[in-house]
Amino acid sequence: MGDRFTRFPLSEGVNLYVQPTTKFKTTTIYVYFHMPLEPVTVTYNALLPMVLARASADFPTTAELSRHLDELYGASFGVDVARRGEVQSIVFQMEVAGEKHVPGAQGLLPQALDVLGGIITRPLLVGDGFKPEYVDQERTNLRQMIEGLINDKRRYAMVRCTAAMCEGEAFALHRLGRVEDLEGVTPASLLAHHRRVLTEAPVDIFVLGDVDPAGLREEVARRLPLPAGPRRFPDTVVKRGPDRAVKDVVDRLDVNQGVVVIGFRTGITLRDELYFPMLVANGVLGGFSHSKLFQEVREKNSLAYFAYSSIETVKGIGYMYAGVEFADAERCKAIMLEQLRAVQEGAVSDAEMETTIATLVNDMLSAADSPGAMAELAVDQVFSGRDLSIDDRVALYRRVTREQVAEAARHFTPDTVYMLTRREGGA
Structure with missing residues (x-):
């Protein structure tokens, strides 16, 4: 291509x-x-x-x-x-x-x-x-x-x-x-x-x-004339894991629905060998509607309006997040952490692997039809130093194994648990 x-x-x-x-x-x-x-x-x-x-x-x-x-x-x-x-x-x-x-x-x-x-x-x-x-x-x-x-x-x-x-x-x-x-x-x-x-x-x-x-x-x-001079690309500090106990943060506002966010460190970036396994691990965990968070938290237990996960691939951090009723927040948080542990232990079905990789591949192939998406991939290349075509990326997704997904997920170390809830005394 x-x-x-x-x-x-x-x-x-x-x-x-x-x-x-x-x-x-x-x-x-x-x-x-x-x-x-x-x-x-x-x-x-x-x-x-x-x-x-x-x-x-x-x-x-x-x-x-x-x-x-x-x-x-x-x-x-x-x-x-x-x-x-x-x-x-x-x-x-x-x-x-x-x-x-x-x-x-x-x-x-x-x-x-x-x-x-x-x-x-x-x-x-x-x-x-x-x-x-x-x-x-x-x-x-x-x-x-x-x-x-x-x-x-x-x-x-x-x-x-x-x-x-x-x-x-x-x-x-x-x-x-x-x-x-x-x-x-x-x-x-x-x-x-x-x-x-x-x-x-x-x-x-x-x-x-x-x-x-x-x-x-x-x-x-x-x-587009630009002045000559030294131009140093900015650095990003990547932490491989938290350097303290897990932080708990609660915000109380006039809201009708709570939001639970579990922030975690991955320490994995665009430059790392575990980068593509990490993206698959995120997809299995909560990247899509077929993923564990959505299925377990929302569909099976009816605890959340939404439940997903996402990854920031330059800083090496990620999030699990869900919109919940106030009374269900603690139970929701516990199930979210259970799903993370399941991925870390390799409890990933063939269907979860196949559907996640197929979805990621389809998203990547679709990027070729969008100038904006192609530019974003090119910016990723600048940050990573890795010159990968869409075909290269598709091949790397398809090579990811269940063991690599578990290995990548074991780097997902909870750092901060955030809760947005209602004010004290709210109805």
Whole structure:
């Protein structure tokens, strides 16, 4: 399967990855700036792309930028901020129609690269900083996003469990930053941070589409100019297990349903030999509706509205989580831990193994149909240093044995038990 990216170094710490393909009618570009996840910059990194996306020196109003994208046959642009391990990545994405699919169109990709390069490197400035109005508006938007985390109780419980489990570690920080930092961000200080990002952050650029790699390398280097300088990829501290007793944390809020989260350390990352067995172990444990947690906690014992598990593969941690009635929380927690022990002891049926591996393989094959999913796999490659095609990954999934699943699961060491429950005296 022709799904590998070819890497072209543009300068120190700046790399272009190109996957020529005729599968899609568009060309998609992703630009990642990787910064350390740190208290002093986490909120700046989250706010910066939101402000940059509003306008540029070339298109000084949001309306003008939007109108120009429409003129490029409906090109789309977006920004995001991601967290992998203790790396916070500022992400820019551009999608433009392939010229072969638009009769009479010429130079669409170079024009899209010009727009993208302008947004990133030629921001709209007023005086010694960004446009104050845009900073104020996006600061308000980011505040609402952070404060709105509590509206999704499952997500909020995961955030709170992570903060407790990784207290004192950078991973305790949320990718969107902290509300208390927002008032200290000024147009001038945000511009100073923008210059730091441009000069210090390692940059990975991914392009998928019907393109000529050699010509694209020249176009990207010219239209997305970045200052030369040393760019060191941020590290992530991985703990092989807890260094203390299991921590119990309870939050009491006005909620109608409880959430139990058991955070655990795996110590297994993208680089490790047990990586694919770990993913299968997670799938058997709680990754899918056929998994042990869902079947035992929800279906057989009717204790939870949802019951799943998930893995963070750069930091080497994971979670089991369930939505429960308050009175059922302790019993639910006990059954969740029983299911983990079952996987650790190799009590995994042939059907569980076969269904889990088949589901993971199907998900991987489906990734080939999505530019976004392919870019995510390519970012994994950057973090892991392992150049694996989809066929390689499928083969590695299919080689996983029951013994390897048990071995990987034995690394799943409970660290923090978090409970979101109602306030004292609640009905």
